[in-house]
Amino acid sequence: MKKNIFKALAKVNKVLLPSFTKKQLDIAKAKKWQLAIIGWRAYVTMNALD
Template sequence: MFKILAKINHWVLPNYTKEQLDLTKATKMQKAIIAWKYYVTTRAVG
């Protein structure tokens, strides 16, 4: 289930790595998206 969710995240949610987002300047929403993507990715891999 998490592998499918990870693919959906990849297509739908923004990629902050390519945008070179500075985490110290990220908004709460951007931090929430980063945390969600991290959670799903770690569950999909493990």
């Protein structure tokens, strides 16, 4: 059940949150809010995968 929630959340993230890899954002120059979004997306993705 937990995995299904994270899979749904990952789909919502994909639609709502910006993709910084497509924008070729340099992590060293990223602002705090950008790092927070990157961290959140990584957390959700890791929990959604097997």
